[in-house]
Amino acid sequence: MPLGPIMLDLDGTRLTAEEKTLLQHPLVGGVIYFSRNYESIEQIEQLSSTIREIRPEILIAVDQEGGRVQRFKEGFTRLPAMQRFLPLYRKNPASATTLIKDCGWLMASELLCVGIDFSFAPVLDVDDHHCSVIADRAFSNQPEQVIELASAFIDGMHEAGMAATGKHFPGHGNVNQDSHLTLPEDDRSMEDIASSDMLPFRQLASSLDAIMPAHIRFPQIDPEHPVGFSTYWLQDILRKQLQFSGVIFSDDLTMEGAAIAGSYSERAHLAIAAGCDMVLICNHRAGALEVIRTLEQQVSKGHRFSEKRLVSMQAKRKPSLRQLKDEQRWQRANAIMGAMTASN
Numbered sequence: 130m131p132l133g134p135i136m137l138d139l140d141g142t143r144l145t146a147e148e149k150t151l152l153q154h155p156l157v158g159g160v161i162y163f164s165r166n167y168e169s170i171e172q173i174e175q176l177s178s179t180i181r182e183i184r185p186e187i188l189i190a191v192d193q194e195g196g197r198v199q200r201f202k203e204g205f206t207r208l209p210a211m212q213r214f215l216p217l218y219r220k221n222p223a224s225a226t227t228l229i230k231d232c233g234w235l236m237a238s239e240l241l242c243v244g245i246d247f248s249f250a251p252v253l254d255v256d257d258h259h260c261s262v263i264a265d266r267a268f269s270n271q272p273e274q275v276i277e278l279a280s281a282f283i284d285g286m287h288e289a290g291m292a293a294t295g296k297h298f299p300g301h302g303n304v305n306q307d308s309h310l311t312l313p314e315d316d317r318s319m320e321d322i323a324s325s326d327m328l329p330f331r332q333l334a335s336s337l338d339a340i341m342p343a344h345i346r347f348p349q350i351d352p353e354h355p356v357g358f359s360t361y362w363l364q365d366i367l368r369k370q371l372q373f374s375g376v377i378f379s380d381d382l383t384m385e386g387a388a389i390a391g392s393y394s395e396r397a398h399l400a401i402a403a404g405c406d407m408v409l410i411c412n413h414r415a416g417a418l419e420v421i422r423t424l425e426q427q428v429s430k431g432h433r434f435s436e437k438r439l440v441s442m443q444a445k446r447k448p449s450l451r452q453l454k455d456e457q458r459w460q461r462a463n464a465i466m467g468a469m470t471a472s473n
Contacts, residue, residue, distance in 0.1 A: 132158035132186060132436040134401060135420060136378070138411040142168050144179055151417075152183045156424050158439055159188035159407060162245070163200055170204040170243060170450065177244025188407075188442050193236055193248040196265055205239050206462070208232060209469040211252065212265035214278060226281040231462040233285025233293075238459065241290055242450040246443050249341060249378070251282045253295040253329040256302030262309065263302050270302070272328040279329060283336050290445030292338035297380065298356065298367060300326025301343045308344040308386030312355060315347050322347070331371050338441055339376035340367065342405075344386025354403070358390050363404035376438045379408040383416060394423035406438050 136159030139148055151157055160180060167173050177189055191200050196210025214232075218225035233251070240248055256263045257270035268278040283293040299322055304313035315322075323331075330340065342357040356362045357379050367373050379400040380386075382393060390396040393416035397408045410417040424434075453459050 130155055130184065130186065131434075132188065132439040134158060134405075134407050134424070134434045135397075135417065136161055136188070136190065136407050136409045137417050138163060139166055139176075140414075142166055142172055143176065144183075147414075149183060151421075152180060152187065154421060156421050156428070156434075157184075157187070158436065159190060159409075161409060161411060162189070162191040163411075167201045173201065173245075174243040181244065186440075186443070188247070188439065189245045190247050190249060190442075191240065191245055192250070193240055194250045194252060194266060195232070195236070198266060201240075206235055206466050207470040208236055208466055210265040211268045211278070211282070212257065213469055215269055215274070218269075218274065218278060222277070226277060228462075228465060229278050230281040230285040230288075231458065232466060233282035234289045235285075235459060235462040235466065237286040237289035237291035238448060238453050239450070241444050241446060242448050242453055244444075244447065247292045247294065247338075248286075249294045249296060250286070251279045251293065251295065252297070253279055253333065254297060254300050254302040255326050255329065260302050260305055260307075262307040267302055272325055275329045276332045280333060280336065283333065290448075292442045293336070294339040294341055294376075294378065295330060295333060295337045296341035297343035297345075298327075298330050298340050299343070299362070300330075301345060302326060304345060308380070309384045312386045312389055313345045315345055316349060317347070318349050319347075322350075330367075330373075334371045334373040337373070337375055339378055340373060341378045341380055342367075344380050344384055346389075354399070355386060355389065357387065357405065358396075358399040358403050360403045368404065374438075376406045376442055377404055379405040381409045381411045382420075383411055383413045393417070393419045396420075398423065401434075406435070 133156035195208030252266045254263045254267045256267040268275045286293045306313035346355045351359045351361045382396040390399045397420040
């Protein structure tokens with residue numbers, strides 16, 4: 130069955146009857162886990178296996194960045210916020226980039242062991258404390274440092290066999306509002322954005338497998354549409370100017386930053402029309418069902434959704450957790466990450 134353009138969430142630690150039916154719908158192509166879906170390593174591996182029995186090819190994702198955004202904790206290595214690496218980088222850049230590469234590899238390897246295809250990482254926003262929702266999730270408030278540190282993290286993910294997703298294009302670090310709660314606006318010019326926040330996306334476009342745009346509106350650039358609904362941002366800038374050829378994921382369409390686009394079906398339609406390959410609809414099952422019904426009508430009229438890029442997000446390998454923990458690289462990285470998080 131082809132991968133459809135919708136990524137859904139699940140209610141709990143086991144599939145409900147409704148979810149088993151939904152996963153078989155051809156318009157559904159992905160599942161995203163949250164903390165509520167996790168009890169233990171054994172349970173999450175079984176949940177992934179159950180999903181694969183229903184839809185072997187479906188994408189399974191999670192946000193496992195580290196720091197404040199780590200959905201699975203007990204049984205997994207506790208990862209530091211990415212900005213915790215910055216002091217080490219300033220003292221010893223080579224040592225810091227090696228460690229960050231190991232962090233990306235470790236994060237990815239542990240998730241692959243339990244049947245997850247990818248984490249939505251790394252954060253490429255340029256920030257240190259300005260934006261309430263980004264802050265220490267960002268590697269640095271200097272774009273050149275973000276590029277070097279994120280590049281190492283991406284290399285580690287790729288070594289493990291996991292695709293990397295850069296977020297939140299073209300940069301969320303200059304606004305102080307949280308797009309989960311409102312629609313932030315950034316009144317800077319394209320020249321200002323291109324010379325700072327957008328630099329990591331430009332420099333890393335060829336290394337990234339996917340990019341997630343921000344629910345932010347830039348009145349001087351596209352006064353009508355937030356980035357994730359903007360053909361100008363996604364097609365003219367991201368695809369043509371930055372020559373990005375990977376997957377474009379929408380950010381969650383249930384966020385308040387997306388509400389300006391209208392109903393859930395209108396949000397999905399605008400995001401896909403603008404260039405998103407897959408839309409996320411989380412924590413609102415009625416909204417997800419509304420989108421499915423609307424896209425079914427498009428399919429009945431002959432519209433086809435392409436899955437060519439989406440298959441690139443599938444896991445390249447599924448290591449054994451027992452074998453992984455026997456590796457010296459895991460043992461070393463696990464000890465260092467644990468010490469960094471313990472010192473918070």
